[in-house]
Amino acid sequence: MCLTDSPIIIHCFGDSGANLYPYIVQEVRDQGLSDSLRGAIFDNGPRPPTIKKLVGILEDSSIKGQDRLFALLLVLLELGLFLLTMLVGSSFAAHISRWFPPPPWQVVQEEEHPPAMFMYSAQDVDLEKIGFARQNKGGIVIMNKYENSDAQSHYTVSTEQYEDDVNKFVQLLTNSDETE
Numbered sequence: 001m002c003l004t005d006s007p008i009i010i011h012c013f014g015d016s017g018a019n020l021y022p023y024i025v026q027e028v029r030d031q032g033l034s035d036s037l038r039g040a041i042f043d044n045g046p047r048p049p050t051i052k053k054l055v056g057i058l059e060d061s062s063i064k065g066q067d068r069l070f071a072l073l074l075v076l077l078e079l080g081l082f083l084l085t086m087l088v089g090s091s092f093a094a095h096i097s098r099w100f101p102p103p104p105w106q107v108v109q110e111e112e113h114p115p116a117m118f119m120y121s122a123q124d125v126d127l128e129k130i131g132f133a134r135q136n137k138g139g140i141v142i143m144n145k146y147e148n149s150d151a152q153s154h155y156t157v158s159t160e161q162y163e164d165d166v167n168k169f170v171q172l173l174t175n176s177d178e179t180e
Contacts, residue, residue, distance in 0.1 A: 022107045
């Protein structure tokens, strides 16, 4: 398949997929394919870090040995930056932004393009806020809340609905090509 002749729709799964999203978008732009970037689907991410999420990383029994130490260091760094920002204020956040790229949740929230679909559970209040913030910036946003699933089981619990939502979004994005 030739990407220059095909629409590009990025489907991000969880925070890991959302962490890659800004880099994929940048690569698409660097390759001169910005016009091909038609949409993004955010399934269960990106979300800003929370204390509960950071503690969950440390409690993850699958992280062993040096990886556990690395995870602890990342959590401590994240907590430290969070606390410094809270104590010193937004001027600190503006100062360190010169050294670090903005977090994925902030990138997604601040964008207007491409159109985006957010797929989330009723517990994903943060993700819902990110989607509505993006919409308030003028972006085309579709919000799909799955009331009967937890954060990672939308497809498993509501397979038909999930597939239908994705298909409708892709059709919306590709049908808009024909009307332009």
